[in-house]
Amino acid sequence: MNVLVVGGGGREHALCWGLAASPLVDSLYCAPGNAGIAQDAACVPIAVDDTVGLIAFCREKKIGFVVVGPDNPLVDGLVDRLEEAGIHAFGPSARAAVLEGSKAFTKELCARHGIPTATFVRVRDIEQARKHIARATLPLVVKADGLALGKGVHIATTREEALRVCGEMLDGSLGAAGKEVVLEEFLTGEELSYFALVHGEQVLPLAAAQDHKKVGDGDVGPNTGGMGAYSPPPLLTPELEKRILAEIVQPTARAMVAEDRKYVGVLYAGLMIVNGAPKLIEYNARFGDPEAQVLIPRLKSDLLTLLMAAREGVLHKVNARWHDQASLCVVMATKGYPGSYAKGSVIEGLDEAAKSPDVTIFHAGTTKQEGVWKANGGRVLGVTALGKDVADAQAKAYAAVDRIRWPEGFCRRDIGWRALGTRRGAP
Ligand code: AMP
Ligand code: GLY
Numbered sequence: 565m566n567v568l569v570v571g572g573g574g575r576e577h578a579l580c581w582g583l584a585a586s587p588l589v590d591s592l593y594c595a596p597g598n599a600g601i602a603q604d605a606a607c608v609p610i611a612v613d614d615t616v617g618l619i620a621f622c623r624e625k626k627i628g629f630v631v632v633g634p635d636n637p638l639v640d641g642l643v644d645r646l647e648e649a650g651i652h653a654f655g656p657s658a659r660a661a662v663l664e665g666s667k668a669f670t671k672e673l674c675a676r677h678g679i680p681t682a683t684f685v686r687v688r689d690i691e692q693a694r695k696h697i698a699r700a701t702l703p704l705v706v707k708a709d710g711l712a713l714g715k716g717v718h719i720a721t722t723r724e725e726a727l728r729v730c731g732e733m734l735d736g737s738l739g740a741a742g743k744e745v746v747l748e749e750f751l752t753g754e755e756l757s758y759f760a761l762v763h764g765e766q767v768l769p770l771a772a773a774q775d776h777k778k779v780g781d782g783d784v785g786p787n788t789g790g791m792g793a794y795s796p797p798p799l800l801t802p803e804l805e806k807r808i809l810a811e812i813v814q815p816t817a818r819a820m821v822a823e824d825r826k827y828v829g830v831l832y833a834g835l836m837i838v839n840g841a842p843k844l845i846e847y848n849a850r851f852g853d854p855e856a857q858v859l860i861p862r863l864k865s866d867l868l869t870l871l872m873a874a875r876e877g878v879l880h881k882v883n884a885r886w887h888d889q890a891s892l893c894v895v896m897a898t899k900g901y902p903g904s905y906a907k908g909s910v911i912e913g914l915d916e917a918a919k920s921p922d923v924t925i926f927h928a929g930t931t932k933q934e935g936v937w938k939a940n941g942g943r944v945l946g947v948t949a950l951g952k953d954v955a956d957a958q959a960k961a962y963a964a965v966d967r968i969r970w971p972e973g974f975c976r977r978d979i980g981w982r983a984l985g986t987r988r989g990a991p
Contacts, residue, residue, distance in 0.1 A: 566591045566625055567868065569605065570612050570642065571633030572598050574895070574928035574946040575853035579631055580605040581924065582860040582867035589868060593625065598940070600927020612637045615645045622651045630654065631871060635711055638829075638849050639665035654871045656849045660820060660827040664849040667716075667746045668709045674844060677819040679812055681844040682836075684748035693730045696747055697723050703750040708733050710741030714789050714902075719750060751845070753838040754799055754982065757855050758808050761874040761884075762817050762831045768870070768879040769809060770830070771862065771886060772800045773855040774982060779902060781978045788902045789943055792979030794892040794954050795858040799837060799982070808835065808842045816847070828875060857926045857946040858891040892957035893948040894965050895928070896975045901942035909972035911937040911944070917967035922950045922960050944973060954983040 567589050569579050580594050584604040595618060597607030610617040612634055622630065630646055632638055632655040641658035655661070662669050674681040682705070687693040697704065704726045708716035716738055720726035726747070733742030755777075759770040773795040779785040812833055820827040832848035832855070851859070860867065864885040873882040898905040911930065914937055918925045926948060929941020947964050951957030958980045965975055 565589060565628035567593070568618075568622060568625070568627045568630045569594045569633060570618065570630060570637060572596045572601065572612075573633070573853055574926045574943065575851050575856040576633040577601045577604070577926040577928070577946070578856040578860040579633060579851070579867070581926065582863065583631070586866050586868040588866065591625070593621075593627070595621065598927050599930045599932040599937070600925070602932075612642075613640065615642060618642070619646065619649045619651065622646070622649070627651060629868070629872060633850060635661070635664050635848065635850055639711060652875060654829060654875050656827050656829040659825045660829075661849040662825065663816075663820070663827065663831075663847040665711055666709050667707050667846060668744055670844075670847055671746055671748070673816070673819055673823070677815050679815050679819070679844060680842065682749040682751050684746050687730065687745050687747060688734070688743070690731050690734055693734070693745065693747065694727060697726045697730070700726070700747065701749065705748045705750050706730050706733070707746045707748065708738045708742035709744040709746060712738045712741040714787060716741055717787070751836040751838055751843055753836045753843075755845070756797060756799060756835045756837055756842075757793075757852050758813070758833045758835055759851065759855070759859060760809070760813050760831050761870060761879055762813075762827050762829065763874050763877040763879055764821050764826045764828070765817050766877060766879040767809065767814055767817050768874070768882065768884060769805065770884050771795055771859050772797055772805070773852065773858050774799070775852065775855060776976060776979055779976075781976050786902055788897070790852065790854045791895045791897070791976045792893055793852070793854045793858045794890060794957065794980045794983060795855070795862060796890065797983060798954070804837065804840070804842065808833065812842055812844055830874070853928070854893045854895055854946050857893040857948050861891045861924060861948055861950055862886050862889065887950065889950040889952060890954045890957045891948060891950050892954060892961045892980050893926070893946045894961045894975050894979050895943050896945040896947060896965065896968065896970065896973045897943045898939050898941070899972055899974050905942055906972070907938075907940050909939045909970065911939060911973065912969040913967045917947065917964040920949070920960060920964065923964045924948045925964070939970070939973065954980050958984065
């Protein structure tokens with residue numbers, strides 16, 4: 565079967581890497597991909613929002629299955645358009661992707677169906693906001709309703725700050741995403757990303773990972789798309805996983821069916837574990853990035869078979885089997901990220917760094933010109949290693965990082981610190 569992956573970041577590289585290993589795949593394409601992805605799939609310069617171009621390409625290449633990586637095309641209905649054109653595609657419809665596309669929708673869904681989450685109010689104008697903020701407990705979490713490229717969440721420690729940020733969002737600082745704002749209770753605990761494949765009420769548990777959203781060591785500085793991850797997190801005991809499924813994932817899958825928004829795809833629950841109890845922070849309608857870069861290398865089962873089973877509604881017929889090893893991914897980014905940064909700096913040493921069979925380097929944003937790798941984005945590489953435990957995976961990942969010569973790049977040195985019980989990073 566010919567397969568197309570839509571997207572061009574580290575997550576899509578991990579998906580292509582996993583799919584390239586499938587005996588069921590004849591030709592693998594990625595739109596638009598990047599120079600690193602081109603090592604595993606044929607990249608085609610079609611943008612993720614070029615629905616007409618993607619459908620034409622699928623027809624030309626007789627694509628039997630499309631895997632949509634990023635949130636925006638899902639929320640915009642790419643899977644609906646592909647399926648209408650008779651092209652099988654993995655991912656939720658626009659009606660179901662609203663779980664990621666509207667935080668207010670998800671909060672209301674949780675309220676209607678008793679799914680544990682932070683308490684909240686929705687506000688559409690500054691007067692409403694002022695009233696709530698005057699009596700809210702601090703800190704207060706201020707969230708734009710819609711997709712905002714990771715910039716839509718602000719944790720305000722004073723009422724003035726909450727009111728200011730909320731006012732800016734309502735005034736259009738984030739475009740349409742902020743025309744409605746959710747003000748919610750601040751939860752204290754440990755964060756966990758949990759993944760399951762879903763088709764209607766069928767749920768196939770996958771695995772969990774922990775991301776590191778802040779840019780700096782010790783979880784300081786601004787939020788990013790994710791600076792590194794590891795899996796499995798020791799925090800996820802079998803009891804906790806049971807609760808996540810019974811209290812959050814399964815009720816959500818049932819609720820979506822009951823509300824005529826049947827969910828098909830991977831459901832990524834961003835959770836806060838508060839005194840041992842899981843609470844939903846947010847849903848994403850796709851794999852996480854960098855989480856996909858640690859989950860897919862641990863997967864022993866055939867990735868395409870699982871994704872196809874999710875689309876077809878036969879999740880009871882498949883199993884997700886995992887390697888015993890742990891995996892850990894260190895994201896390397898261009899200095900300046902998540903603020904402004906320059907493009908085009910030269911990266912050397914990638915081949916030596918990837919020499920160990922336990923190490924895979926996923927590319928989030930690179931180009932290759934006359935044999936020379938260059939950075940082409942904020943997050944650029946995901947250096948991933950498998951090891952006998954998180955400590956071993958961490959040591960191998962940082963050993964690979966240290967072989968990469970890229971003076972304009974940086975990474976956190978403490979990925980995995982929660983699992984290892986120390987804020988001191990790798991050797
Ligand atoms: P989100 O984009 O919703 O994942 O939020 C980004 C980050 O903000 C999360 O990963 C959390 O670290 C933090 N956050 C969001 N909502 C809450 C909350 N209710 N309580 C505490 N932290 C939160
Ligand atoms: N790792 C965070 C995300 O994919 O949204």
